[in-house]
Amino acid sequence: MKYEIVKMDNMGRGITYVDGLITFVPKTIVGDIVELKIVHSKKKYNEAQVINYVKRGSLYKDAICPYYNQCGGCDLMNLKYTDQLNYKKDRIKDLFLKYANTKVNPVIINKNQLGYRNKITLQINNGVIGLVDLNNQVINIKYCNIAKDSINNFIKIIKDFKVNNGKVVIRVNYNDELLIWFQTNDDLVIPDLKDFKIAGIVKNDQVVVGDNNFIDKVNDLYFKVSYNSFFQVNNLINEELFNIINNHINKGDKVLDLYCGVGTISINASLKAKEVIGIEIVKNAIIDATLNKEMNKRNNVEFLLGDVKTTINNVDKEFDTVIIDPPRSGIDQNSLNYILDKKLNKLIYIACDPSSLVRDYEKLKDLYNLKALYLLDMFPNTYHCESVCILERRSN
Numbered sequence: 001m002k003y004e005i006v007k008m009d010n011m012g013r014g015i016t017y018v019d020g021l022i023t024f025v026p027k028t029i030v031g032d033i034v035e036l037k038i039v040h041s042k043k044k045y046n047e048a049q050v051i052n053y054v055k056r057g058s059l060y061k062d063a064i065c066p067y068y069n070q071c072g073g074c075d076l077m078n079l080k081y082t083d084q085l086n087y088k089k090d091r092i093k094d095l096f097l098k099y100a101n102t103k104v105n106p107v108i109i110n111k112n113q114l115g116y117r118n119k120i121t122l123q124i125n126n127g128v129i130g131l132v133d134l135n136n137q138v139i140n141i142k143y144c145n146i147a148k149d150s151i152n153n154f155i156k157i158i159k160d161f162k163v164n165n166g167k168v169v170i171r172v173n174y175n176d177e178l179l180i181w182f183q184t185n186d187d188l189v190i191p192d193l194k195d196f197k198i199a200g201i202v203k204n205d206q207v208v209v210g211d212n213n214f215i216d217k218v219n220d221l222y223f224k225v226s227y228n229s230f231f232q233v234n235n236l237i238n239e240e241l242f243n244i245i246n247n248h249i250n251k252g253d254k255v256l257d258l259y260c261g262v263g264t265i266s267i268n269a270s271l272k273a274k275e276v277i278g279i280e281i282v283k284n285a286i287i288d289a290t291l292n293k294e295m296n297k298r299n300n301v302e303f304l305l306g307d308v309k310t311t312i313n314n315v316d317k318e319f320d321t322v323i324i325d326p327p328r329s330g331i332d333q334n335s336l337n338y339i340l341d342k343k344l345n346k347l348i349y350i351a352c353d354p355s356s357l358v359r360d361y362e363k364l365k366d367l368y369n370l371k372a373l374y375l376l377d378m379f380p381n382t383y384h385c386e387s388v389c390i391l392e393r394r395s396n
Ligand SMILES: C[S@@+](CC[C@H](N)C(=O)[O-])C[C@H]1O[C@@H](n2cnc3c(N)ncnc32)[C@H](O)[C@@H]1O
Pocket: 230, 231, 232, 259, 260, 261, 262, 263, 264, 265, 279, 280, 281, 282, 285, 306, 307, 308, 309, 325, 326, 327
């Protein structure tokens, strides 16, 4: 049987109908005619994989990556870059219209399409080192097109560490230094590393070589990044994110930065604001944030350790602007109530999942005007995107 892909879902998969039931098919684009095998059959939908492409859709382009059809990583590499951006833009527009009855026209910010990732996680399974495919099997890769060059050079020698099973996280900073984190029960053999700038190698939580962190740079600010801490994966787009945020902060504002991580956005905002308070739940992140504040000589920033949900009620201050950069799940109801009760003037909401952003915006839209919406292509060739929504409180 042949099926036509009629549209795309929110996760970069094509949609067709098999006996009337909606069926999601990765690695397809609109207009593809395909033969399928159903891999999961549920009551309300199927998940399928392509066994043969009979005809490709009009927007099709060959993927640059030899692993594309197998790899579970990049979802959109079969689309021209402008079509990838259109897909992401349409997705955000549709979400705002469907769930918040609001028409939007996001400003798109994009930079490098390949070689942008400063971090990659590889699985190691019975000596095979690579990325996970659509069936959760590890596929051997020699390089990854979206990772930075120094990561790809290092991938060539991973096998020399003689790890047979586990995981390896490779990070690189602005200075091409590498920070490597193996998670494995196997013994490590440290090979000759003279061709690499190694900041550190960590096995599980134990430092084996160098240190367990390095310093990365965004614009003119420096940040300590530990082997396991959150740091945006695309430095060029992170710079743009910093610029957007500061363009929407008024000089002298008092700013509250919720979910502040290692303090990146708080410290950036402190260049413009009078005072910034950041809240974060992970203790090590707050320790790093304090160090980052000192390293960048910013004394108008303060960090609080705790769950935003409860800690927010203990902050007895007035703020002009609140920055919200939550995990994928979005903001909790208690924190939303705080924002609504305090009648805060401006919200800068940064979202890695546009569905959570729209859900939260819908609860705020009666009191706030949507001033601007940006779509930052932090993760080209994948369906993921970062968005920033600027909300201003209505005067009435
Ligand atoms: C998307 S990251 C943003 C980090 C930071 N703004 C940045 O750009 O580097 C979300 C952060 O929220 C923190 N987090 C998650 N749940 C939290 C909670 N309930 N309260 C406070 N922080 C939380 C995570 O540890 C993580 O550092």
